[in-house]
Amino acid sequence: MSDQHLQARVASIIALGDDALVLGQRIGEWCGHAPTLELDLSLANLGLDLIGQATLFLNYAGELEGQGRNGDALAFRRDVYDFRNCLLVEQPNGDFGRTIVRQLLFSAYQRLLFESLAKSADSRLAEIAAKAVKEVSYHERLAADWVVRLGDGTEESHNRAKDGLAWNWRFVDELFAVDPAEAELLTAGLMVDRNALRAPWDRIIGTVLSDATLQIPPPVRGVVGGRTGRHSEHLGHMLSEMQFLQRAYPGASW
Amino acid sequence: MYVQEVKTASLGDRPVPVVVEDPARLAAFEARVAADEFVEPKDWMPEAYRKTLIRQISQHAHSEIVGMLPEGNWIGRAPTLRRKAILLAKVQDEAGHGLYLYCAAETLGVSRDQMTQALLAGKAKYSTIFNYPTLTWADMGTIGWLVDGAAIMNQVPLQRTSYGPYARAMVRVCKEESFHQRQGYEAVMVLAAGTPEQKAMAQDALDRWWWPSLMMFGPPDDQSPNSAQSMRWRIKRDTNDELRQKFVDITVPQAEALGLKIPDPDLRWNEEKGGYDFGTPDWDEFFAVVSGEGPMAHERLTARREAWDNGAWVRDAAMAHADKRTARVAA
Amino acid sequence: MSRELPLWEVFVRAKNGLSHRHVGSVHAADARMAIEGARDVYTRRLEGVSLWVVPSDAITASDPGEAASLFEPAEDKVYRHPTFYVVPDNIKHI
Numbered sequence: 216m217s218d219q220h221l222q223a224r225v226a227s228i229i230a231l232g233d234d235a236l237v238l239g240q241r242i243g244e245w246c247g248h249a250p251t252l253e254l255d256l257s258l259a260n261l262g263l264d265l266i267g268q269a270t271l272f273l274n275y276a277g278e279l280e281g282q283g284r285n286g287d288a289l290a291f292r293r294d295v296y297d298f299r300n301c302l303l304v305e306q307p308n309g310d311f312g313r314t315i316v317r318q319l320l321f322s323a324y325q326r327l328l329f330e331s332l333a334k335s336a337d338s339r340l341a342e343i344a345a346k347a348v349k350e351v352s353y354h355e356r357l358a359a360d361w362v363v364r365l366g367d368g369t370e371e372s373h374n375r376a377k378d379g380l381a382w383n384w385r386f387v388d389e390l391f392a393v394d395p396a397e398a399e400l401l402t403a404g405l406m407v408d409r410n411a412l413r414a415p416w417d418r419i420i421g422t423v424l425s426d427a428t429l430q431i432p433p434p435v436r437g438v439v440g441g442r443t444g445r446h447s448e449h450l451g452h453m454l455s456e457m458q459f460l461q462r463a464y465p466g467a468s469w
Numbered sequence: 470m471y472v473q474e475v476k477t478a479s480l481g482d483r484p485v486p487v488v489v490e491d492p493a494r495l496a497a498f499e500a501r502v503a504a505d506e507f508v509e510p511k512d513w514m515p516e517a518y519r520k521t522l523i524r525q526i527s528q529h530a531h532s533e534i535v536g537m538l539p540e541g542n543w544i545g546r547a548p549t550l551r552r553k554a555i556l557l558a559k560v561q562d563e564a565g566h567g568l569y570l571y572c573a574a575e576t577l578g579v580s581r582d583q584m585t586q587a588l589l590a591g592k593a594k595y596s597t598i599f600n601y602p603t604l605t606w607a608d609m610g611t612i613g614w615l616v617d618g619a620a621i622m623n624q625v626p627l628q629r630t631s632y633g634p635y636a637r638a639m640v641r642v643c644k645e646e647s648f649h650q651r652q653g654y655e656a657v658m659v660l661a662a663g664t665p666e667q668k669a670m671a672q673d674a675l676d677r678w679w680w681p682s683l684m685m686f687g688p689p690d691d692q693s694p695n696s697a698q699s700m701r702w703r704i705k706r707d708t709n710d711e712l713r714q715k716f717v718d719i720t721v722p723q724a725e726a727l728g729l730k731i732p733d734p735d736l737r738w739n740e741e742k743g744g745y746d747f748g749t750p751d752w753d754e755f756f757a758v759v760s761g762e763g764p765m766a767h768e769r770l771t772a773r774r775e776a777w778d779n780g781a782w783v784r785d786a787a788m789a790h791a792d793k794r795t796a797r798v799a800a
Numbered sequence: 801m802s803r804e805l806p807l808w809e810v811f812v813r814a815k816n817g818l819s820h821r822h823v824g825s826v827h828a829a830d831a832r833m834a835i836e837g838a839r840d841v842y843t844r845r846l847e848g849v850s851l852w853v854v855p856s857d858a859i860t861a862s863d864p865g866e867a868a869s870l871f872e873p874a875e876d877k878v879y880r881h882p883t884f885y886v887v888p889d890n891i892k893h894i
Binding site: 363364371456 | 537
């Protein structure tokens, strides 16, 4: 395996881990503040699934990399420009409408991705994806049900769902963008061609939005950059919170 | 977690009618309870029993819900992925425990919304300990160790409490809570064996949480007027001072094993009684915190009010959508 | 004040072969929301493989005041129980 090939593999797995980690961190912010007690438990379950996925992906990426970094080192000791998550997941929670729309957009993508990834030639990755696909299918269901309730609920909830959609829609294109560095991985059957996921994703989202009496937003110029470390301002603040202890007490064990 | 039972205004502002119970029914009820039989929701029960239970169970539920906030404060800053997952799962459990308890109280004829309103209006009490701030990561471990430890001590006997739904909720709570104390102690253990800074952090947390933890068992027995009746009704099974003594006796060796010092100059082993003598908590502070003067009391209630108010449109949307669906099916 | 979300009773089947058992309740506006609430509240620790949710107000309970007339008459029907009958030890398979 060439160095470049290895680097591309590691980077693509780190991206999977970073997506889960950053969204898990965001969802964790809801804990204790959700609209109902039941939703507090549901959101925490989502967060726990995502942190679990992040742990598996990042630990694996660290092993593959072979530089002695584990999941914690990757999560807590990289700076913004080394994070590879998409911009969608780092978006602030906003209200519940914005949060749950983001969840739908991302979970539907993640479900399609993991279904394909479960057939990866990388058996370890396939194993993680096969476990995670069950989790994210539920996330997708929960989010879709709520988007429908909000969209087809009251006038206020409809408008809030619409605003949430408008906020998050800018970041959709990035989900399906294929990094040129990944070309070799696709040929080797190690990674998934995200481009191919777009059409089924559009169908899924179209159905949910139609049930929710919401319009698919007009095409916008997609905002991209997360996969190459060009993030929004939001990520830095998240990291300053998330990484505080590891930064303040270097070398300590927890 | 647990709340010491504190007398509080009844739900709502209606004047409470004085109920005169049928002496024969009352005697039969007392006999059943004395024989350790369970009382179930639709069974006849004295009005005072029902009211006391609603107060105790809802205070207990409120404590779980408000208790999410001080620990939730550190989910975003948990130092490793493992600790983050553990903390989130633990705080989630507290939401679950609050929910089980609200459900149990609802079988007594009060709705969750009514109980929530009482909390948000500042009319209901919750455990005073959650009005203290969580300042460092060591607070997470220390709360698990001490606060959940004290809670378990209070809750285990409540699994045999006379009211069936409450007892069943407590069985579930106790089963789930067994991990809370262990993860807390383990987290403190790592700090105590860590760098000098970490050990100092652990000692500081113990210094701050020790006395509030002792207060969790409620005021001294001679200042706890409802205790006798609650004990007779099997909705309380040990006195506050008995539980406090038991807690001190098991916790002191745990602190010693960590190499941490309990911040009580009066603490010493009493061979004769086979337990520790210890200092008196600052009961003035306790009663002040009970009446809403805790350092974080305003923040806690404000956070709960905001969650409730900000969630109103979501709950309304769910109801409106359900109505639309029902109407569509009917059409 | 807004309308309160209705109450649902939750029943969990711990594993196939066992009956669903009442475990508690949740508040939800519709049945799917109740299932999701029940899933996230009551099956976080592998407690079940199947859920039932029933609107609480759809349950009719017997009146505890009538417990004596409903249930105590069964007390003296000992002949319903197999141990009521004496069969010699040497008779097998019965």
